[in-house]
Amino acid sequence: MFDSIILIGGGNVAHHISLIFEEKKLPLHSIITRQSTRVGNRSSHEFEQIALAELYIIAVSDDAIAEVSSKIADQYADANPLVVHTSGSIPTEAIDNRFKRRGVWYPLQTFSRSRSADWYTIPMCISANTRRDANSLFSLAREVSSNVQYISDESRAALHIAAVMVNNMTNHIFDLAGDIVEAEMLDPDMLKPLIKETVSKLDNMSPNQAQTGPARRGDQAVINKHLDYLRANLPQLVAAYKALSASLTKRFRE
Amino acid sequence: MFDSIILIGGGNVAHHISLIFEEKKLPLHSIITRQSTRVGNRSSHEFEQIALAELYIIAVSDDAIAEVSSKIADQYADANPLVVHTSGSIPTEAIDNRFKRRGVWYPLQTFSRSRSADWYTIPMCISANTRRDANSLFSLAREVSSNVQYISDESRAALHIAAVMVNNMTNHIFDLAGDIVEAEMLDPDMLKPLIKETVSKLDNMSPNQAQTGPARRGDQAVINKHLDYLRANLPQLVAAYKALSASLTKRFRE
Numbered sequence A, B: 001m002f003d004s005i006i007l008i009g010g011g012n013v014a015h016h017i018s019l020i021f022e023e024k025k026l027p028l029h030s031i032i033t034r035q036s037t038r039v040g041n042r043s044s045h046e047f048e049q050i051a052l053a054e055l056y057i058i059a060v061s062d063d064a065i066a067e068v069s070s071k072i073a074d075q076y077a078d079a080n081p082l083v084v085h086t087s088g089s090i091p092t093e094a095i096d097n098r099f100k101r102r103g104v105w106y107p108l109q110t111f112s113r114s115r116s117a118d119w120y121t122i123p124m125c126i127s128a129n130t131r132r133d134a135n136s137l138f139s140l141a142r143e144v145s146s147n148v149q150y151i152s153d154e155s156r157a158a159l160h161i162a163a164v165m166v167n168n169m170t171n172h173i174f175d176l177a178g179d180i181v182e183a184e185m186l187d188p189d190m191l192k193p194l195i196k197e198t199v200s201k202l203d204n205m206s207p208n209q210a211q212t213g214p215a216r217r218g219d220q221a222v223i224n225k226h227l228d229y230l231r232a233n234l235p236q237l238v239a240a241y242k243a244l245s246a247s248l249t250k251r252f253r254e
Helices: A012-024 A062-079 A131-142 A155-185 A188-203 A220-233 A235-253 B012-023 B062-080 B131-140 B155-183 B188-203 B220-233 B235-253
Strands: A005-008 A028-032 A036-039 A042-046 A055-058 A081-086 A101-107 A122-127 A148-150 B007-010 B026-030 B036-039 B043-045 B055-060 B081-083 B100-109 B123-129 B149-150
Touching: A005 A012, A012 A028, A042 A062, A055 A062, A062 A081, A081 A131, A101 A131, A101 A155, A122 A131, A122 A155, A131 A148, A155 A188, A155 A235, A155 B155, A155 B188, A155 B220, A155 B235, A188 B155, A188 B188, A220 A235, A220 B155, A235 B155, A235 B235, B007 B012, B012 B026, B055 B062, B062 B081, B081 B131, B100 B131, B123 B131, B123 B155, B131 B149, B155 B188, B155 B235, B220 B235
Parallel strands: A005 A028, A005 A055, A055 A081, A081 A101, A122 A148, B007 B026, B007 B055, B055 B081, B081 B100, B123 B149
Antiparallel strands: A036 A042, A101 A122, B036 B043, B100 B123
16 A cells, blocks of 8 residues: 555644544654744745655645645655545645646545544545556555545535535534524523434435425415514525525425 | 323324323323314314313324314313413414413424434423413423423524424435435435534534534635536525525624
8 A cells, every 4th residue: 555654734634634544553654734934924834844755645725735735746746656635625636737646535524623533434535547546545545434435526526515515504504593592592502402313313214205394395384484583583594594495395395 | 280181193293292101101091193084075083082181282283283272172161171282383372262271382303203202302392371381381391301491482483493494404405415416426325424423513512613614714716616516416506505605604704
């Protein structure tokens, strides 16, 4: 597989990759985090100390991938290492094109500093330019996860949209629903059992089978009552409530 | 408390109330489900056999509460029993006004026939006309749940909107996100670890603290890319994605 891996990044993804690589005794040579030296108003990032490795995993923010990979390419493009990033939304080509061997090693999960990650269940999405590199990345992913798949840049971009929806959008809905509860001087944690059961239901049935509610049953009177309330109390949510109700109506009542 | 309780309804809520009442050995006298006798194209529901009880719990669909309570009032309004419904969105007054003693006994949870309910954690929302009836309903709810609160009709209506959001709307988002994944010929179950972690995170932090994603960080380029994809592939979702992104922007970037 790989004899030396260098991981670049100081965020949650890099943090959790480093933890699982150490746990699985994978040959993680070093972890490079941003060394920022403030010079006036600008900060510069030093990659001079970076060593040569067989695989570089760039786990930095999306818009830093090009720059970071270019810094490594300045030193090591000629040595022809494999360079991958871990982003859902960025194409492989964002990695500096002086590298011939580029790929992606994307864990489809949300990571928090304060929570341990259950790597075994995380879908790992792999891509690479050559079958050989894909196989190596696949093997590396299989060391940490039971669910590894080759995914094209296009499919990964679509997966990332789905991920944004089920993670970011639903979390924002939880946040806004909590506001409604707080406005009634009640504890937003009241919603937690319902939130947990909403997700636990998916162990037994598909979201389509689990769907209930006023829009599902075409109850326009309740929908209008809800919209009146939201207009008066949480106007920020009116458009989303309307759009999701319309989408439910389209799916179940047309 | 109550010496005799009659439960009316054949749906999931009535089913799960009957199970927990039997488990807790509460004095459930009988369960009345809809007896429909088809006469030509019309069905009639017979409540003639209903007995007298101290408490009637009407756990039927929202739009049947008035009719069912009226049928019971025809026979027993003079006996002055307590009559409650179990709906989140319907005011107490939907119960026939020949009853002097009316109330609500609303479990804030989604129920499925095929899944057991964890009543101990379910927030029970109680209301009644008199303090005495409220106390009795409170005691009954405490027999099954650790979390019982007096909630006004107005607050319960707001809670119900929050419940529709965290249950119906997020479930629909899971459904649509699954469509995206399936369109790439991938298994929508790939999203499950992410969905589970999205909710599990709320054990450690609030949704506000847990929020991530392109709209959270003001990444308009990614949002536009997602909208382009949705316009081409899942136009049904464009309005909701836009509205939720705008709401996130309002919350975090303004």
